[in-house]
Amino acid sequence: MAAKSGNWDLAKVKGPIYDALISKIWPPPSIEGVRFLYSLMCSELLDDVRQLAYALHRLKKLELFSNYFGLSYSNDVADIERESIEMLRKVSRDPLWHGKAVLEHSLVYTEIANRYKPKIQGIRQRAERLEEKIMERLSLAVEELAAILNYSPHAQNPSYIFAVNTLKRVLADPTLLTKNQFVALFDTVLNLLILEEAEEGPESVEEVYQELTQKEKREERRARLEVILALTKRYPHIAKYALKRLDELRPEVRSE
Amino acid sequence: MSVSSGESILREELVKRGHTPLEIARFIKVLRRDGLLEDLLNALMRLFVVYKLASVVDIEEVEDVEEQYRMLINLLSKMCGDSAYVRPILRRRVNEYKRAVNEILDDLNESIERSITSGLNKLEDIRSKALEELAEVREAKEVIRKLKSIPLRRTRSPEEIVRNVEAFEQLLIVVKELEKKKEVYERSKKLLASIERLIGIIEEKYKEAELVGVKLSYVEDYLLAARYCLAEHVNSKSVPSLHCLVNAERMLSGVLEDVERALKYGHKLIELKAAISDLKAECMSALRRLELDEIADLMRFVGSELPFLPIELVSGVEIEKLRLFLDVAEDLKNGLDELRLELSFAREVNKESLMVKIYPLLKSGLSSVFIKGLAEELRRLRLASLGVEDLTRLYSVWRRTTLDMLRKKGRLKINELTFIPSSWRKRFLEYLAEEESIMIEGDTIILASESLKKIMLLKRRVEALINLVEALSILKSVKPSLLDDLKKVAERLRLLEVSVKLGEDKRKELEEIEKMLDSILISMSAYEDVLYETR
Numbered sequence: 001m002a003a004k005s006g007n008w009d010l011a012k013v014k015g016p017i018y019d020a021l022i023s024k025i026w027p028p029p030s031i032e033g034v035r036f037l038y039s040l041m042c043s044e045l046l047d048d049v050r051q052l053a054y055a056l057h058r059l060k061k062l063e064l065f066s067n068y069f070g071l072s073y074s075n076d077v078a079d080i081e082r083e084s085i086e087m088l089r090k091v092s093r094d095p096l097w098h099g100k101a102v103l104e105h106s107l108v109y110t111e112i113a114n115r116y117k118p119k120i121q122g123i124r125q126r127a128e129r130l131e132e133k134i135m136e137r138l139s140l141a142v143e144e145l146a147a148i149l150n151y152s153p154h155a156q157n158p159s160y161i162f163a164v165n166t167l168k169r170v171l172a173d174p175t176l177l178t179k180n181q182f183v184a185l186f187d188t189v190l191n192l193l194i195l196e197e198a199e200e201g202p203e204s205v206e207e208v209y210q211e212l213t214q215k216e217k218r219e220e221r222r223a224r225l226e227v228i229l230a231l232t233k234r235y236p237h238i239a240k241y242a243l244k245r246l247d248e249l250r251p252e253v254r255s256e
Numbered sequence: 257m258s259v260s261s262g263e264s265i266l267r268e269e270l271v272k273r274g275h276t277p278l279e280i281a282r283f284i285k286v287l288r289r290d291g292l293l294e295d296l297l298n299a300l301m302r303l304f305v306v307y308k309l310a311s312v313v314d315i316e317e318v319e320d321v322e323e324q325y326r327m328l329i330n331l332l333s334k335m336c337g338d339s340a341y342v343r344p345i346l347r348r349r350v351n352e353y354k355r356a357v358n359e360i361l362d363d364l365n366e367s368i369e370r371s372i373t374s375g376l377n378k379l380e381d382i383r384s385k386a387l388e389e390l391a392e393v394r395e396a397k398e399v400i401r402k403l404k405s406i407p408l409r410r411t412r413s414p415e416e417i418v419r420n421v422e423a424f425e426q427l428l429i430v431v432k433e434l435e436k437k438k439e440v441y442e443r444s445k446k447l448l449a450s451i452e453r454l455i456g457i458i459e460e461k462y463k464e465a466e467l468v469g470v471k472l473s474y475v476e477d478y479l480l481a482a483r484y485c486l487a488e489h490v491n492s493k494s495v496p497s498l499h500c501l502v503n504a505e506r507m508l509s510g511v512l513e514d515v516e517r518a519l520k521y522g523h524k525l526i527e528l529k530a531a532i533s534d535l536k537a538e539c540m541s542a543l544r545r546l547e548l549d550e551i552a553d554l555m556r557f558v559g560s561e562l563p564f565l566p567i568e569l570v571s572g573v574e575i576e577k578l579r580l581f582l583d584v585a586e587d588l589k590n591g592l593d594e595l596r597l598e599l600s601f602a603r604e605v606n607k608e609s610l611m612v613k614i615y616p617l618l619k620s621g622l623s624s625v626f627i628k629g630l631a632e633e634l635r636r637l638r639l640a641s642l643g644v645e646d647l648t649r650l651y652s653v654w655r656r657t658t659l660d661m662l663r664k665k666g667r668l669k670i671n672e673l674t675f676i677p678s679s680w681r682k683r684f685l686e687y688l689a690e691e692e693s694i695m696i697e698g699d700t701i702i703l704a705s706e707s708l709k710k711i712m713l714l715k716r717r718v719e720a721l722i723n724l725v726e727a728l729s730i731l732k733s734v735k736p737s738l739l740d741d742l743k744k745v746a747e748r749l750r751l752l753e754v755s756v757k758l759g760e761d762k763r764k765e766l767e768e769i770e771k772m773l774d775s776i777l778i779s780m781s782a783y784e785d786v787l788y789e790t791r
Contacts, residue, residue: 008487015477016570034484041481041507042500050474054571109499 008034017046017053024085025092036092043109045091048120052084055127062134069141070234071227073134080127087123091116141227144245148231151241205232205239208246216253224249262297265304266332273333283336290350292357296332299361302368305414305421309375312425313382317371324364331356372417376408379424383408386431392441396434403427440498447501448489454508455482461515468522469565474572478511514572521578525565528585532559535592542599551610558614559588655688662694662703670699741776745769 010029018037026033040046056077063077094115096108146164149155209229216222225246232242263284270280287293303325310318335341335357340349383403390396406420406427462475485504536555543552562585569575595613599605654673662668670685685696695702748769 013480015480016474017477018480034480037477037481038484038488041478041485042497042503044503046477046481046507050477050571051573054474054573057570109503 010034016057017049020053020056021049021085021088025089036088039097039109039112040091043112045113045116045120048117048124049088052120052124052127055124055131056081056084059127059131059134062131062138066134066138066141068234069138069145069227070230070232071134071137071141073130076130080123080130084120084123084127087116087119137223137227140224141231144224144227145231147248148228148238148241148245151244152238202229202232202236202239205229205242205246208243212246212250212253218254221249221253262300262304263293265300266296269329270333270336273329273336275333275336279336279342282342283332286342290354292354295361296328296357299328299364299368301414302365302372305417306368306371306375308418308421309372309379312421312428313375313378315371315375315378317367317374320367321364321371324360324367328357328360328364331360376417379408379421382428383424386428386435389438390431390434393434393438394441395437396431399427399430399434403431443498444489444501447498447505448486450505451482451486451501451508454505454512455479455486458508458512458515461512461519465515465519465522466566468519468526469567470518470522470578471566471568472515472518472572472575473568474570475511475515478507482508511572514575518569518575518578521575521582522565524582525562525578525585528582528589529559529562529565531589532562532585532592535589535596538596539592539599542596542602546599546602546605548605548607548610551607551614555614558592559585562588658688658701659703662701666703668701670696670701738776741772745772745776 008031010031013028013034015037018033022033022037026036037046040049059073059077059080063073066073091112094112096112096115142164149164206229209225213222213225216225228242228245232239266284267277267280270283271277275283284293287296303321306315306318306321309315331353335353338349338353341353383406386403387400390400403424406424408420408424458475458479462472462479465472482504485500489501536558540552540555543549543555562581567578569578591613598613658668658673661672685694685701688694748765
């Protein structure tokens, strides 16, 4: 057994926490990362770090999916990721670990846990809040996409309707959908439209968007308009239907 | 310890009994003159050894010693106050006293000797027990060496015994501390064994779960940390940290629970999925028997909400989701079972009421897992009902579109079927291949007309022949022209299959190719005869 001989095939070392966070601090092959993972286990921080890694995993998936809707959360997600790695780097560099035979000092572990548990949980909560925000936007985007495409001649196309509905459903839990499955659904929605020629450009949509957002004061409604603009920028061939959707929204726009 | 210290003990004892220093000094002088003092002081010194030993270990014989000592002191006190002994003129009872003192001293010395032997034996026991106890404690090496070096039995002089006992006593304090560490070692040994066992079980179950289609990738992090924990403690020279081991064991037990749960759910899910697909097939055939093809087509989508296996779970939190899927699958299975029973006895079914029954089956996944907290209720219902109505047409639309495209192009790549979600394309094509004459070659679909089928068959035969001739040419000197001919046929076939519908000229070409192949085969069979003969 590797453990008994102490020989580690560092090329084979892996795991979500190790891959997503620790390997960013100590690029493999390095036994330091494994040692740190072990210290996290001793200090009972491993569960918290796992939850954080899981939150990051979900965020990255959502980020990928939101790209398909023309929404970009890359910076926010990257921030959270950077912050998580920085926090772990801080934990690993804590002077408490160093200069002591850590094995003998259970108090060191307790102290480390007390010191960093709340901070790691704080980052996780922030990640979850961002996740909620992205999910909200994505739901809005699917809704708007459905509304926009209602103006297209394909609105009654069964495969398209089925795909839109499935998209809505899977958004409740995007982690269970692989990228390929998501893309397949999305392609079904948009491929029919790609065949059409674009009559209007996204510029005209942006004009109407500017006009409406200036008047609109409600946050939720502004988000809706933003989503429509993002979708049009990503898929210019839906511009003419997006304009119709904006016209539909126009009477509801109000400044308060 | 010296003779004078024995004398001072005697003085103290006599003072306690109310004798004046002058009386005591005179008494001691008389004792010396009578030759009693030296034996007395010797006994007192050895008595000191007994007390020293008794302070370290329990000695039963001490009670006798104490009693005899009390008797001796009482006698000495009596002698000290008795002028018939101390006064030089009188000295009538000297012999009597001498005899009494010697008698008690003999007894006392005997008891003392027994006590010392018993005490030393007990110390010896303690030593061997300590040596045994500390054998596994890494830090105890020095103490063990010192313990072994103390000569308990060989020494006889009281001073030496006392010195050794004192040194032994000092060491015992250290031994007691080390014995506490021994408990830690023992516990750590148990914990390490338990961790190793847990790692083994988890690895096994984890692999099993992966085979079932549930990959719990986060387990790898725990296994990695636990393996390092084992390596660290096995190689470490210091006292193991119980805190770390207890923590590792607790975490691994949690992970094992998770893995077992995931494994159970995975097995159950596979079972249910298989049962659902069987029931679906039964329901579909029953529906087709009742000539309700449209609804039969719809049945294909029942259960499409269930997760695709293999599934990767990056956190234990997700295992709970699997359980939710199990509930959905269970409902679905029960619903399908009811439907199957109803359909198997039915001769005629009301389409409307059947739809009412199938509708919840199609929605079961959505209502319990996905739809929660999504769009508002009315909108959801409207969209869902739209979806169901269209689903009945979905398969037929896909089939029509695919066949149209095939007729136009002759052949299609699977990924050209963009209007079908990619995960369903393969399954859809399998269904289609059952119904329609299409051929699937790798990732290409071909509409199989009669002539195309013929070409495919010929192509396969020619390919096989080329392989055979190549193999033969290694064994025997085959006419190179034979292989060339075959390659020519293959080339002509390749050119021919580009178009689907064969015109008159192409048909002639195909006939020619067939003839060529026949003639090649005739010469081949001649070769076969030659081969058989030479064997």
